[in-house]
Amino acid sequence: MSVAIAHRACRQKTALAQQLANAFLRILALHRVDFPPAQRPMAPEPAAPDRAAIYAHYEQQTLAGIGMFKRAERAAAKRRAAVWTDAEVNRQWQTRKAQQAQWQEALDQYWQLLCNNDPDVLLQCLAEAFGDNEAA
Numbered sequence: 001m002s003v004a005i006a007h008r009a010c011r012q013k014t015a016l017a018q019q020l021a022n023a024f025l026r027i028l029a030l031h032r033v034d035f036p037p038a039q040r041p042m043a044p045e046p047a048a049p050d051r052a053a054i055y056a057h058y059e060q061q062t063l064a065g066i067g068m069f070k071r072a073e074r075a076a077a078k079r080r081a082a083v084w085t086d087a088e089v090n091r092q093w094q095t096r097k098a099q100q101a102q103w104q105e106a107l108d109q110y111w112q113l114l115c116n117n118d119p120d121v122l123l124q125c126l127a128e129a130f131g132d133n134e135a136a
Helices: 003-028 051-063 071-115 119-130
Strands: none
Touching: 051 071, 071 119
16 A cells, blocks of 8 residues: 555544544533523514505495595595594404413413423423434
């Protein structure tokens, strides 16, 4: 065997040994990874109702059948549409906030179970946390 081939084989073995040593050091340090502390989950703020679309709907309804030159009637219809819009926007907002409150209540119950070390919740949480981990 020539000297050049022997040196190449030695370099390949050295590189392989270094890769194995680095892999071993990563395995030894897996438990030292810093994770951010767990925080209570929060339900997201609901989206505001689309006031413009709601107004356009009610305006179309109230102006139906009123001629272009009946300005007073049209103005009254637009005021009515604005009042209906305010009521509908408020109703939709209250519904969305109630849904958010229900979701937050469910999240709070889950968080409390997690803080109390409920086995089912802990196992589910760990499965989610380590689901994307390289190690099985």
